[in-house]
Amino acid sequence: MNVAVEMDAVRRSALLNLSEAGPAPKRVIAGFGFWTFLLSDIVMFSALFASYAVLAKATAGGLTGVQLFDQRNVAMETALLLLSSYTCGMMSLAINSRRYLATFLGAVATFLLGAAFLALELREFQGMIALGATPQRSAFLSAFFTLVGSHGLHVTVGLAWLVLMMVQLSLRGFQDVVVRRLHCFSLFWHALDIIWVLIFTIVYLMGVLP
Amino acid sequence: MTLLGKLDWSSIPFDQPIIMGTVGSVIVVIVSVLSWVTLKGYLPYLWREWITSVDHKRIGVMYIALALVMLLRGFADGIMMRTQQAVAAGGAQGYLPPEHFDQIFSAHGTIMIFFVAMPLVIGLMNFAVPLQLGVRDVAFPTMNSISFWLTASGVLLTNVSLAVGEFAKTGWFAYPPLSELQFSPGVGVDYYLWSLQISGIGTLLSGVNFVTTILKMRAPGMSYMRMPVFCWTALASNLLIVAAFPVLTALFAMLLLDRYLGFHFFTVDAGGNAMMYVNLFWVWGHPEVYILVLPAFGIFSEVTATFSGKSLFGYRSMVLATMAICVLSYTVWLHHFFTMGASASVNAFFGITSMIIGVPTGVKVFNWLFTMYGGRVRFTVPVLWTIGFMVSFVFGGLTGVLLALPAVDWQVHNSVFLVAHFHHVIIPGVLFGCMAGYNYWFPKAFGFRLDERWGKAAFWCWFLGFHLAFMPLYMTGLMGMPRRLQHYDVLSWQPWLLVAEVGALVILTGIICQIVQIVVSIRHREQLRDTTGDPWNGRTLEWSTASPPPAWNFAVLPRVDELDAFWAHKQRVLAKQELPVRQHAYQPIEVPKNSPVGFVTAFFAVVSGFALIWHIWWMAGFGVLGAAVTLLAFMFRTKDEVEIPADEVGLFDRAHPVEVSP
């Protein structure tokens, strides 16, 4: 989003016609490229969603979603992740005004919320496995663990990325390249939120429908 | 649990003379090339100028070189299959046992699609798109290098399977349950999956790179409707890559989970659903066809326009048709399995959508025709490939529409009729297109033209050989011959298959002509030298710079005011009867800095891929860690670009004036 805002600011002042302006500045290119990558990531998730939808009832006599999903846990997970998106947004604002302390605080909050989300998710997985609902048990569980696990893996990567960015920020300050990457991170983090909302709806809410 | 996982001496097929002979000679060739390079002291040059290069032109050339080498491998597989089927009739078993024959047809398909057609197309896009857009490089040059080297990793792993272990014996689309652990316990399917996963990531990154390049980096003034048509087709193709390859990645991840961790996505038990694999595979697979063929259409458009001395007829129609194909390609995947028992309405729907793709394709053919109409057609090698394409492809399209009729498809699906059909569209469509592009842009890349005589000989051999090799397969297909037969007892098929074998030999002659063409052209490079930068009287911006172009492509970014910008520029110069005043206020130019990160990452990717195939977990961990550390080191790099001083730019530019001749 920030990328789009910046892009507009640059263009309007300079030229009448966007498509004739010549090569875009680097931050626009980086942001746009990352958007494109995120789209491809969402396509990958849609394939996983499709497979989950096909296999959702193929429980092979094992435990079903109704028996396994704990709505309270999922509600907490959702709250944590949405909140982390909020703090991530705060961090973006701090970056735009180049405030170190606020940026670090935003990052720490985002990290903690993300980590808490991950911890809850792992606990959920552990509980299911303890009940014998392993991904090897049925096609439904294979699809469930793969879909939700992929999202969890993305969150893990995001957390590692955030730590790296904080290291870079403290070493280099608000260099252009660091700011570009932080913006990409925030795009990534919000995209994970969107995917989670879909998981929440399709897997957890629709999964407990009678 | 041993240190080397499943790997031991029995993994190497010492008892197979054909394989061992091939492996031996390949090793000899590689060792001698490497030692020659080392002894001559070319290694530092190679490292500096090619391996670590992030220049889109160099990367493009490497893609194409890789593809041409793999074409030899894929063709060797093809001719072995033809030979087997030419002899294994009646009671005869031929010279290839099933376990070997099955690997060969699987490898042939996999290699030809992923490691010949894809790198050819991506290589040509790499080389030509930034030049045509009038810019200095792609959006993410280092990522471009990573893409290339990941593709090369996939190639390497696939070829390692020849010597160590085996390749998949499932056909190139590896349908489960056959590709599941239960029915394919060997490492063949794992080689297939990991090679394609690794190279697939490279392809996906390429797609992201080019979409961004085309949409966000164009010369000043180049609006969408002034973009050369090849860039439009490249855009469509890369949009398809971005939207289709993730599906393949997810799909292969699922099959890998089934095979490695006992998941049940596609197994026959515990509720797995193999039909889902077939669906998702073709959700990727059909757009893949257009990923390959659309850029080839773009090349045909450029070639037709250039050598007819006219703008492309109906440019807007062409753009519309390209984008229509791009969108429609997602609505047809089910026509790959009309025989799976879907309902009549589903079959009819997908049959008709498949035919609708024929509309924009037909429009393209007519527009090429009208481009030549009223032109001055010069019958150069690229034009021969183009006309050869046009007259063959319409018949490939015809059989394609036949296959899109569910009622006909039930009769010829899975037969060699189908094999004939897709070779009939992919060879004239993709391969002829890439050959046209290769002959067309070669002088731009290397500064001298390719020999015409050998080029024409190669074309005629390919053209005749192709028809000899595949027309008989339509016939045997109608006679009820399924594909992938290691032997057969119907003697009436054999004469046709013998003709097909002859066709394969004629194609072989064509390939030899192409090798001779390169050798002869290098020898006679001084006579074939292109000093003007514009050997074909071209129309688009790549011809407005020197051949080969400098690392920075354009000393000053060209200003574009219309379609076929360079042509228009030349017309204006000719009208004024004076050469344009050279720009003297050169600016220093920043070009991306070379980086070994692509090569090193790919090295670790090969290590982890190989380790995962053989269940050598410690090594897999090491590889992943190595790749991560490499990318991390890249992330902390402080300098991305080197500056070319204005003097150097000016010196080069003045030494290479663009000449304008009528």
Add this chain to the structure above:
Amino acid sequence: MRNGLLALFLIGTSMLGGCTEGVLDPKGPIAFAERQILINATGIMLAIVIPVVVATLGVAFWFRASNERARYRPDFVYSGRLEMLVWSIPLMTVLLTGTVAWIGAYDLDPPKPIASSTKSIKIQAISLDWKWLFIYPELGVASVNHLTIPVGTPVSFELTSSGVMNSFFVPQLAGQIYTMAGMVTRLNLRADYAETYRGLSANFSGEGFADMHFNVDVMPPERFAQWIASTRSVGPALDSKTYADLARPSTAVTPFTFQSVAPNLFDSIRTSSMQSDDALCRSYSTSMRAEK
């Protein structure tokens, strides 16, 4: 042009000759109708394709750079009328062939029973590694790698697989249909001439695939009755134990018959691999849904 002639020649010889086996020499109503669609569609498209090829070669030759008589018209780059024409020709063709596709897909839908005054017989086909098992549930016999059916009688197949996917295909009688573990596909055909036809698996299924073909003996009803009677008197019985033996991978199995078949064997083969088939039936319509 060359390949145009070649294609014409190929199709011409095969049709006129009429002596080839396979798709072009149908021996039953389904295969016959399918061939008719093939011929019609080819005809419709050749009417477009051949002129295009001739025009391409003609235009390219006439407008060669060395031809002084050809007029150079570099500005001939757009014409609204031609664009209209260029879009409408393929569109019309597709409209025609699309109609053919639509009608064919419904009329010849494999699960659709063939209307006939003769009572149809039911056969259950199972693809195994690497052979075919045909069960006659109403008659209580079964055969391996050999299919016997009465002439002029509609045959209704239910098909499944023990493991990997295969495709059941008798080119002269009807189109093919996949066999897949855990699900049932359906196919109907009728043979109008008492001859022996070639049947096969069309979908690659592993090492023994090349030998997965079988003869289809079509015989007059009275001889068919004799065959049933003689089959009932000899050979092993097919139950879950003999089936398990049979299901082990083997190649080029000589045809033989079973004198009796355990009831519901087909259903148990289908469900043995499946604890729950809800999802499958949901995602795949007609033929499978009927099964529930």
